[in-house]
Amino acid sequence: MGKIFRTDYRIPFYESDVNQNVKLSHLANVCLQVSGLQGEELGMSDQKVLDDYGLVWVVTDYEININRLPRFAEKISIETEAISYNKLFCYREFRLFDDQGQILVTILVSFVLMDVETRKVNPVIEDIVAVFGGDKTKKLVRGPKYASLQVAGQDKKVTYLDLDMNGHVNNSKYIDWLFEGLDLDFLRQHALRKINIKYNKEIHYGTTVQLALEQDQLVSRHQIASQLGVHAQAEMIWEVIDD
Amino acid sequence: MGKIFRTDYRIPFYESDVNQNVKLSHLANVCLQVSGLQGEELGMSDQKVLDDYGLVWVVTDYEININRLPRFAEKISIETEAISYNKLFCYREFRLFDDQGQILVTILVSFVLMDVETRKVNPVIEDIVAVFGGDKTKKLVRGPKYASLQVAGQDKKVTYLDLDMNGHVNNSKYIDWLFEGLDLDFLRQHALRKINIKYNKEIHYGTTVQLALEQDQLVSRHQIASQLGVHAQAEMIWEVIDD
Numbered sequence: 001m002g003k004i005f006r007t008d009y010r011i012p013f014y015e016s017d018v019n020q021n022v023k024l025s026h027l028a029n030v031c032l033q034v035s036g037l038q039g040e041e042l043g044m045s046d047q048k049v050l051d052d053y054g055l056v057w058v059v060t061d062y063e064i065n066i067n068r069l070p071r072f073a074e075k076i077s078i079e080t081e082a083i084s085y086n087k088l089f090c091y092r093e094f095r096l097f098d099d100q101g102q103i104l105v106t107i108l109v110s111f112v113l114m115d116v117e118t119r120k121v122n123p124v125i126e127d128i129v130a131v132f133g134g135d136k137t138k139k140l141v142r143g144p145k146y147a148s149l150q151v152a153g154q155d156k157k158v159t160y161l162d163l164d165m166n167g168h169v170n171n172s173k174y175i176d177w178l179f180e181g182l183d184l185d186f187l188r189q190h191a192l193r194k195i196n197i198k199y200n201k202e203i204h205y206g207t208t209v210q211l212a213l214e215q216d217q218l219v220s221r222h223q224i225a226s227q228l229g230v231h232a233q234a235e236m237i238w239e240v241i242d243d
Numbered sequence: 244m245g246k247i248f249r250t251d252y253r254i255p256f257y258e259s260d261v262n263q264n265v266k267l268s269h270l271a272n273v274c275l276q277v278s279g280l281q282g283e284e285l286g287m288s289d290q291k292v293l294d295d296y297g298l299v300w301v302v303t304d305y306e307i308n309i310n311r312l313p314r315f316a317e318k319i320s321i322e323t324e325a326i327s328y329n330k331l332f333c334y335r336e337f338r339l340f341d342d343q344g345q346i347l348v349t350i351l352v353s354f355v356l357m358d359v360e361t362r363k364v365n366p367v368i369e370d371i372v373a374v375f376g377g378d379k380t381k382k383l384v385r386g387p388k389y390a391s392l393q394v395a396g397q398d399k400k401v402t403y404l405d406l407d408m409n410g411h412v413n414n415s416k417y418i419d420w421l422f423e424g425l426d427l428d429f430l431r432q433h434a435l436r437k438i439n440i441k442y443n444k445e446i447h448y449g450t451t452v453q454l455a456l457e458q459d460q461l462v463s464r465h466q467i468a469s470q471l472g473v474h475a476q477a478e479m480i481w482e483v484i485d486d
Contacts, residue, residue, distance in 0.1 A: 013279070013289075014272035014415055018406050025404075029257035036256070046256075072408060159423045160430055161268075163261045165315060172257055180402045184448050187403055205427050 002082035002092075002134040005038035009076055016072035019188060024179075024195070025172040027070070028062065031094040031107055034078050042131040054115060055122055059171045060089070061110040061143050062197040068104050069192070075099055082132035085124050088112055090134065091141055110141055116166075119202070143196045146233035149223040153210030154181065158203060169203040174232045178222045181213035190218070194237040201231045245325035245335075245377040248281035252319055259315035262431060267422075267438070268415040270313070271305065274337040274350055277321050285374040297358060298365055302414045303332070304353040304386050305440040311347050312435070318342055325375035328367050331355055333377065334384055353384055359409075362445070386439045389476035392466040396453030397424065401446060412446040417475050421465045424456035433461070437480040444474045 015026035039045045049055050070076045077097045084091050094107040113122045156177060164170035175197065179187070203209060203224075209231060212223040222234040258269035282288045292298050313319045320340045327334050337350040356365045399420060407413035418440065422430070446452060446467075452474060455466040465477040 012272070012276050014276065014407065014413060016408050017404065018408065018410055020408050023404060029255070033255050033257065160425065160427055161260065161266060161419050161422055164257065165259050165261065165263050167261055170257060176404050179404055182403065184403055 002084075002132050003038070003042070004079055004081050005034065005041065006077055006079045007034055007037065009078055011070050011072055011074050011076070013072060018184070020072045021069035022071070023176070024064070024069075024192070025175040027096070027105065028107070028175055029172045031078060031080065031109070032059070034094065035080050035092060038080055038132070044128060044131045049113070049128055050116065053113075053122075053125060053128065054117060055113040055125075055128075056116055056166065057111050058114045058121075058199075059109055060112055060199050061108075061141070062195065063108040063141075063143060064195045065106045066104070066191070066193055066195075067102075068098075070096065070098075070104055076104065082129065082134035083108075084135045084137045084139070085129050086137055086140060087123055088121060089140065090124060090129060092134075108141070143198055144235050146198060146223075146235065147221060148230065149212040149214055149221060151212050151214055153212030153223065153225065156180070156209050156211050158205055158207045158209065160205070162203075163205055167204070171199060174199065174203075174224060177209075177211050177224060178234050178236070180211055181222070182215075182220065186215075189241055190238040191241050192236055193239050195234060197232060197234040199232050201229060203231050245327075245375050246281070246285070247322055247324050248277065248284065249320055249322045250277055250280065252321055254313050254315055254317050254319070256315060261427070263315045264312035265314070266419070267307070267312075267435070268418040270339070270348065271350070271418055272415045274321060274323065274352070275302070277337065278323050278335060281323055281375070287371060287374045292356070292371055293359065296356075296365075296368060296371065297360060298356040298368075298371070299359055299409065300333075300354050301357045301364075301442075302352055303355055303442050304384070305438065306351040306384075306386060307438045308349045309347070309434070309436055309438075310345075311341075313339065313341075313347055319347065325372065325377035326351075327378045327380045327382070328372050329380055329383060330366055331364060332383065333367060333372060335377075351384070386441055387478050389439075389441060389466075389478065390464060391473065392455040392457055392464060394455050394457055396455030396466065396468065399423070399452050399454050401448055401450045401452065403448070405446075406448055410447070414442060417442065417446075417467060420452075420454055420467060421477050421479070423454055424465070425458075425463065429458075432484055433481040434484050435479055436482050438477060440475060440477040442475050444472060446474050 079095045090111045096105040218238045220236045224232040322338045333354045339348040457464045461481045463479045467475040
């Protein structure tokens with residue numbers, strides 16, 4: 001069991017979509033901010049990890065289960081807990097609750113520690129993770145098997161504002177891009193119930209990526225690729241919205 | 244003199260750019276949220292304006308003057324004041340301060356009240372604006388004369404996540420798009436000192452806009468157009484960053 005950190009949050013207008021739901025990329029961003037706040041509280045901020053170890057936290061996988069997305073202006077609680085870690089990965093859960101304490105969304109994130117100089121994954125360092133109290137385990141969390149998509153993707157050129165302070169495309173942008181091939185009518189008539197995302201490779205400025213998509217009834221499969229290979233894969237499970 | 248409302252804000256990682264500065268679109272979003280909070284405090288929330296009058300606030304112009312952009316993790320204060328209004332326009336100022344009380348950014352916004360049904364501008368209603376305490380005036384704030392750009396623009400297709408709850412492209416997306424034609428090296432080596440933006444026309448889902456840009460030394464001129472005409476124009480003034 002890891003230490004639990006909890007904070008309240010209100011969904012802003014500018015991060016709400018046509019359906020009045022929060023944008024998923026924003027939820028992911030806010031959650032990462034919350035784990036950053038926990039790190040600050042426990043004396044192991046992202047800045048300290050960078051200064052003392054030359055490492056940064058990098059998301060490799062998301063598994064998000066959605067009962068209901070928070071809506072515009074809704075006040076929610078976000079709880080986070082470092083669940084466990086193994087030699088390479090740290091697993092952290094975020095749980096979002098409505099004001100009645102009902103669970104809205106659960107987000108399981110896999111992180112690695114990346115060396116900022118070599119851009120290579122560094123084995124987990126006990127001194128960094130100990131303060132968060134997660135369990136050491138040999139168990140690996142595995143996402144779904146992602147099929148390589150053979151369909152032609154639409155081109156997307158990486159722009160300045162896709163980049164974050166690390167100089168590569170921010171992981172939340174990938175999430176926005178996953179939605180780009182989906183039709184507006186489909187998005188108005190369906191609710192996202194589950195999404196798995198796997199990040200394989202950084203994307204840099206000037207790259208043109210291909211966003212590919214295959215839809216099979218209530219499952220959509222997504223791929224972000226470039227000449228350098230596959231950067232990310234995702235699978236979404238949808239449900240028809242009852243009127 | 245209008246009533247002043249003030250709140251604190253900390254710049255999140257996910258809204259910071261490669262230069263570790265806040266993204267301008269995010270500043271604009273947060274400021275609009277702050278004026279929304281003032282409306283709630285004074286009993287004239289955006290929701291009330293919609294429910295009681297069938298109207299929404301729409302930004303028509305920004306004039307932003309920048310001493311220094313707030314940086315990642317910086318704690319700032321945001322102050323807002325409804326300065327004045329005339330028959331059609333309401334003028335509101337936002338002032339951003341660092342923790343020493345030094346002014347960082349000043350944002351002057353022109354708003355109109357739009358009828359959500361007819362999508363037409365409604366004359367200013369005294370009952371709505373009275374609580375904010377701005378002065379009635381005959382004076383119109385005029386931005387610069389924007390030249391119509393004749394250069395070919397790069398195509399940009401409007402996607403689902405560009406839309407806000409009103410079903411059109413959110414005004415902050417225009418701001419992001421203004422930056423798209425500018426080169427990364429230019430953006431790393433220059434600081435934005437001033438920007439004027441004029442919004443002419445809504446942009447809807449499925450539209451492909453052309454983003455045009457002309458650069459003349461330390462001035463850049465921007466235009467967002469489509470087959471329907473010019474949707475927005477902007478002018479930015481830059482300064483070389485001293486190393």
